[in-house]
Amino acid sequence: MPDHVHHGHIFHLAGNPLITEASDALVEIPDGALVVGADGTIKYCGEKSRLPAEFASAQRHEHPGGYLIPGFVDTHIHFPQTYAGDSYGGGQLLEWLNLCIFPSESQFVDPEFARTAAVEFTKRRVAAGTTAMMAFGSAFPHAQDALFEETRKAGLRLVSGRGIQTVGGDTAKPLLTSEEDAIRLTRDEIEKWHAADTGDHRTALLHVAIVPRFSLSVTTETLRNLGELYDEYRDRGVYVHTHLNENHRPGTGEIDTTKDVYQVDSYLDTYDGKFLPGSQVGGKSLLGPRTILAHSVHCQDAELARMAETGTSISHCPVSQLFLGSGTMPWKRTVASGVNISAGTDFGGGDEWLIPRVLGDAFKQHITEPGEAGVSMHPAEMLFIGTLGGARALDMENRFGNFDEGKEADFLVIEPVDGLKAMLDNAVRSDDPVLARDQTLFGLLMGIRESSIAEVYVQGRQVVL
Numbered sequence: 327m328p329d330h331v332h333h334g335h336i337f338h339l340a341g342n343p344l345i346t347e348a349s350d351a352l353v354e355i356p357d358g359a360l361v362v363g364a365d366g367t368i369k370y371c372g373e374k375s376r377l378p379a380e381f382a383s384a385q386r387h388e389h390p391g392g393y394l395i396p397g398f399v400d401t402h403i404h405f406p407q408t409y410a411g412d413s414y415g416g417g418q419l420l421e422w423l424n425l426c427i428f429p430s431e432s433q434f435v436d437p438e439f440a441r442t443a444a445v446e447f448t449k450r451r452v453a454a455g456t457t458a459m460m461a462f463g464s465a466f467p468h469a470q471d472a473l474f475e476e477t478r479k480a481g482l483r484l485v486s487g488r489g490i491q492t493v494g495g496d497t498a499k500p501l502l503t504s505e506e507d508a509i510r511l512t513r514d515e516i517e518k519w520h521a522a523d524t525g526d527h528r529t530a531l532l533h534v535a536i537v538p539r540f541s542l543s544v545t546t547e548t549l550r551n552l553g554e555l556y557d558e559y560r561d562r563g564v565y566v567h568t569h570l571n572e573n574h575r576p577g578t579g580e581i582d583t584t585k586d587v588y589q590v591d592s593y594l595d596t597y598d599g600k601f602l603p604g605s606q607v608g609g610k611s612l613l614g615p616r617t618i619l620a621h622s623v624h625c626q627d628a629e630l631a632r633m634a635e636t637g638t639s640i641s642h643c644p645v646s647q648l649f650l651g652s653g654t655m656p657w658k659r660t661v662a663s664g665v666n667i668s669a670g671t672d673f674g675g676g677d678e679w680l681i682p683r684v685l686g687d688a689f690k691q692h693i694t695e696p697g698e699a700g701v702s703m704h705p706a707e708m709l710f711i712g713t714l715g716g717a718r719a720l721d722m723e724n725r726f727g728n729f730d731e732g733k734e735a736d737f738l739v740i741e742p743v744d745g746l747k748a749m750l751d752n753a754v755r756s757d758d759p760v761l762a763r764d765q766t767l768f769g770l771l772m773g774i775r776e777s778s779i780a781e782v783y784v785q786g787r788q789v790v791l
């Protein structure tokens with residue numbers, strides 16, 4: 327197999343920057359070349375005019391007017407909500423879950439339905455250019471099998487785990503298991519799918535997460551048992567995924583209800599093994615560099631500090647936070663805490679499959695934060711949470727997320743069409759080359775729609791469905 331060289335306008339974040347260093351790490355190469363070796367790794371990323379002679383015979387792919395950017399990483403999306411985007415009638419989070427989401431997820435009890443949904447889910451994520459993801463899974467093992475199988479067929483990256491629920495009201499009933507089955511089914515899924523099958527891939531594409539839905543869907547016994555399970559599998563690189571501090575309606579919202587049920591002052595404590603009243607020794611912690619907590623909108627400083635200390639990441643889901651009235655994550659304060667921030671569609675709660683739409687809503691939310699808190703996100707920060715920060719949240723930054731030489735080549739060819747093309751072709755740019763670069767990236771990220779995502783590559787292989 328020959329090397330391949332793609333010619334296009336390159337944007338990526340080089341090295342291992344913190345989000346605060348993203349603008350310094352931003353690389354733009356308008357007349358760029360990206361060389362992908364036969365082993366699926368990046369051999370060269372630079373000026374076309376400086377392409378090393380050793381790649382002169384590489385198979386050429388010209389993308390005139392096109393852009394080459396790292397694949398999008400969606401760190402929070404709900405597989406069993408494939409058909410539940412824009413569900414109306416439930417109001418805010420807890421009512422919406424009971425009225426719309428639990429019944430919708432219960433449909434996955436039918437294996438044929440679940441298989442069709444897995445096919446649709448996989449199609450939608452490819453159309454959106456999502457090369458890697460953390461997917462909140464279905465309660466039903468056959469549905470999870472379908473998701474892993476369809477993902478493997480397509481050659482995409484996936485971390486997922488069955489959604490664990492051991493308590494709930496009437497509409498949640500079809501999704502509940504006994505305490506014993508909650509652990510058994512998760513253990514079975516890990517043994518079956520976690521990094522199980524590299525096939526002819528360079529490194530494993532499929533991984534399993536331990537996924538308690540959120541503290542209100544499980545008991546202290548479940549959390550304690552999951553802590554034990556995680557302790558057993560942590561060294562094998564198993565993940566943890568759940569929701570934190572999402573909806574703050576005073577008194578009856580998710581956060582106050584959690585604190586009330588668990589008798590804690592900090593929601594994070596319930597995932598940190600401190601879920602018994604006043605106890606520091608409730609169980610083993612679920613936090614760590616392979617843990618992603620979705621939303622984390624209303625965190626206390628101590629909670630952010632603990633997440634940063636343990637290497638736990640946030641999946642920021644502003645599209646969903648708008649839809650469910652969950653509020654605005656304080657951008658400056660969250661960034662300043664040092665916690666890693668990635669981006670999630672939260673599809674189901676969110677009504678967009680596209681990470682660029684998440685980045686656009688993040689920009690709009692944070693510029694409208696009141697007073698001193700309001701901030702104009704730098705486009706490099708937007709690119710960070712949608713690519714490299716996501717790879718870091720999945721603890722796979724050493725494999726993908728940017729175009730550093732040696733990384734596995736997960737990338738997108740963006741060929742702007744329609745309004746995006748017209749805008750990029752005609753936009754006025756600053757005379758300052760750095761600002762002009764930032765303006766182009768911003769316009770690209772704000773304007774990308776599925777129609778402009780022309781080609782999707784994972785480990786150097788084009789994903790064709």
Ligand code: GUN
Nearest residue numbers: 427539540569646672675
């Ligand atoms: N918290 C618990 N379950 C869910 C869910 O399905 N979606 C969102 N947005 N939050 C949750």
Ligand code: ZN
Nearest residue numbers: 569620672675
């Ligand atoms: Zn969610």
